Amino acid sequence: xxxxxxxxxxxxxxxxxxxxxxxxxKRYEYMSERTRERIAVSIEELDYRxxxxxRSLKQKSTFTIGVIVANILHxxxxxxxxxIENKFHENGFHIIVxxxxxxxDKEKDYxxxxxxxxxxxxxxxxxxxxxxxxxxxxxxKFPIVFMDRIIADSEIETVALDNEQAAKLAIDEFVESGxxxxxxxxxxxxxxxxxxxxxxxxxKNALEYHQIPINPAYIKTTDAGMISQALEELFSYEKPxxxxxxxxxxxxxxxxxxxxxxxxxxPEDLAVIGIDEVPFAVFYTPSLTTISxxxxxxxxxxxxxxxxxxxxxxxxxxxxxxxxPTLIKRESC
Amino acid sequence: xxxxxxxxxxxxxxxxxxxxxxxxxKRYEYMSERTRERIAVSIEELDYRxxxxxRSLKQKSTFTIGVIVANILHxxxxxxxxxIENKFHENGFHIIVxxxxxxxDKEKDYxxxxxxxxxxxxxxxxxxxxxxxxxxxxxxKFPIVFMDRIIADSEIETVALDNEQAAKLAIDEFVESGxxxxxxxxxxxxxxxxxxxxxxxxxKNALEYHQIPINPAYIKTTDAGMISQALEELFSYEKPxxxxxxxxxxxxxxxxxxxxxxxxxxPEDLAVIGIDEVPFAVFYTPSLTTISxxxxxxxxxxxxxxxxxxxxxxxxxxxxxxxxPTLIKRESC
DNA sequence: CTGTTAGCGCCTTCAG
DNA sequence: CTGAAGGCGCTAACAG
Numbered sequence: 001x002x003x004x005x006x007x008x009x010x011x012x013x014x015x016x017x018x019x020x021x022x023x024x025x026k027r028y029e030y031m032s033e034r035t036r037e038r039i040a041v042s043i044e045e046l047d048y049r050x051x052x053x054x055r056s057l058k059q060k061s062t063f064t065i066g067v068i069v070a071n072i073l074h075x076x077x078x079x080x081x082x083x084i085e086n087k088f089h090e091n092g093f094h095i096i097v098x099x100x101x102x103x104x105d106k107e108k109d110y111x112x113x114x115x116x117x118x119x120x121x122x123x124x125x126x127x128x129x130x131x132x133x134x135x136x137x138x139x140x141k142f143p144i145v146f147m148d149r150i151i152a153d154s155e156i157e158t159v160a161l162d163n164e165q166a167a168k169l170a171i172d173e174f175v176e177s178g179x180x181x182x183x184x185x186x187x188x189x190x191x192x193x194x195x196x197x198x199x200x201x202x203x204k205n206a207l208e209y210h211q212i213p214i215n216p217a218y219i220k221t222t223d224a225g226m227i228s229q230a231l232e233e234l235f236s237y238e239k240p241x242x243x244x245x246x247x248x249x250x251x252x253x254x255x256x257x258x259x260x261x262x263x264x265x266x267p268e269d270l271a272v273i274g275i276d277e278v279p280f281a282v283f284y285t286p287s288l289t290t291i292s293x294x295x296x297x298x299x300x301x302x303x304x305x306x307x308x309x310x311x312x313x314x315x316x317x318x319x320x321x322x323x324x325p326t327l328i329k330r331e332s333c
Numbered sequence: 334x335x336x337x338x339x340x341x342x343x344x345x346x347x348x349x350x351x352x353x354x355x356x357x358x359k360r361y362e363y364m365s366e367r368t369r370e371r372i373a374v375s376i377e378e379l380d381y382r383x384x385x386x387x388r389s390l391k392q393k394s395t396f397t398i399g400v401i402v403a404n405i406l407h408x409x410x411x412x413x414x415x416x417i418e419n420k421f422h423e424n425g426f427h428i429i430v431x432x433x434x435x436x437x438d439k440e441k442d443y444x445x446x447x448x449x450x451x452x453x454x455x456x457x458x459x460x461x462x463x464x465x466x467x468x469x470x471x472x473x474k475f476p477i478v479f480m481d482r483i484i485a486d487s488e489i490e491t492v493a494l495d496n497e498q499a500a501k502l503a504i505d506e507f508v509e510s511g512x513x514x515x516x517x518x519x520x521x522x523x524x525x526x527x528x529x530x531x532x533x534x535x536x537k538n539a540l541e542y543h544q545i546p547i548n549p550a551y552i553k554t555t556d557a558g559m560i561s562q563a564l565e566e567l568f569s570y571e572k573p574x575x576x577x578x579x580x581x582x583x584x585x586x587x588x589x590x591x592x593x594x595x596x597x598x599x600p601e602d603l604a605v606i607g608i609d610e611v612p613f614a615v616f617y618t619p620s621l622t623t624i625s626x627x628x629x630x631x632x633x634x635x636x637x638x639x640x641x642x643x644x645x646x647x648x649x650x651x652x653x654x655x656x657x658p659t660l661i662k663r664e665s666c
Numbered sequence: 667c668t669g670t671t672a673g674c675g676c677c678t679t680c681a682g
Numbered sequence: 683c684t685g686a687a688g689g690c691g692c693t694a695a696c697a698g
Contacts, residue, residue: 003675016685017685018684019685031683052449053451053674058676058677059677064450072415085431094431096397097418097430112382115382116383116385253616256616280612283590285618339692340691350693354693365668386691387693388693390692
């Protein structure tokens, strides 16, 4: 059951390897009708398939893209991955998805692996812990675009949400509904992950805008596993918040779990808005008001930007591209 | 910024390419301490990374595995993918994930692409629409394991849930809670997708076991988009069911949406059990009783079986490996 | 212990 | 219009 190669086809069709190669690459302008036909038949009969690895070696292009997400547990990540895959599939590219688990070391490993595999480019949700690597890649003009998280001074094309606006949308909604004691809880901030910082900033700005004093005790940032403790604290205050912005889907789920355990009622006891659209938002009772990210556009933009780099279309200065969130009004606020 | 190769390293270290190659492959038993050191330094200085594509061409092994899921929208798929990726990562393998979208043509495309890319093996959630292809792969001893869906006569190692048991667990629970009018709804069955068929069969067997007559009107199978209509029908009957088994997570979500729209109360108006564990099961009110698949074990088993094939460990007849579901008792029944 | 020599399967001039 | 020859970067005998 040996693998059949271009040589076998050539022999079978009584032509040379290069002729077959021409055929494969659709350069049959200067090829006789007859040979073309013969080659087609041979390929068919032998059930030949070109070896992409060999081709890649020669052409320095593997038609595969590496995608590294910081944390695949966020529904946002999987949504983006799906959209990216779709888009690349249209372009004949494959993607290799890697999950860095928020660990810079793992990310580094993956980046090096993917480089070694000669991927044509990468889309990364950066952990932020590998500046040197990012810079080296940038310097060597390796095609790369960042997603979701802004890495200061990285000079790398980045697609991100307008996070301040996301928080603002939520706060505006809360305020409009008459809430003033509004808390925000996000996952840990110690590694300066930009969306979280920005969402908190947006929260503060929005409160200020509405002339509501900022209560630092209403801002909780903690590891995913510690969210329920943070909530307990929040609700042990003399004046617990009446509204809460969950800065991502993981926080939202923790909040809902806490709410259930405490027998709180939404929105009477606590109004809730979550950033990130979640599948259960519609049928949860009450249905959940969310701030949705335009995942498809974000993915498409990232793909486009990457393809431009791959195709060497110089594009001036790399930028941060901010896409706009939208509020999906439901009943939790 | 040219790519630096093994040749550059050799030159830099004043040795031959093969010596460097030895070094890279950790065969330094017969290598002088000095050369080893020199090579290490050169690699460091030049920031050299081996080109895996070239290595793959030579070694006929790419250390990458293709994973094709029939439909990535099932949470089960993503859970399995995560687990598979984890496991392969331990083995130094990468995976390329493809989504066939339940379209055999797309599946075919992907299989051929992956073969062309010389992946070392594939794990497939088969659509069932490419028997000829499956057989050809099988015949050529290409390493492959099927997941989730049984393809009759395929002679391919398969990891699947004991689906009849899954349904039985649910029915037993319903019956124990005093329900007798029990419906089941699954996504479409026209392409004979085995888990769905088996779950229905398990449902029937279990009812029979409990000496409850089977009411065909209580068995609904329909496209994902049409589930709400099916439910409407179900509830327009003179005697609507009091309990409902959602055969997968997509159905479950549709059911919950319907329930909300109609203002039904779970479990008073309708008891519900869903097959597939879902993230919102715990905090939904009432929390949802589910039948959980042992995703991690299933993934690990699939990986193990595939690795055995890759390592040429002949294993006698291929089998269908059935893993056991477990009931997670909560409040919806 | 290290270097030489041949490829892996394909693509690409460049003759013919 | 077609074939011969060389090379992509790496590995694997086989000499030395």
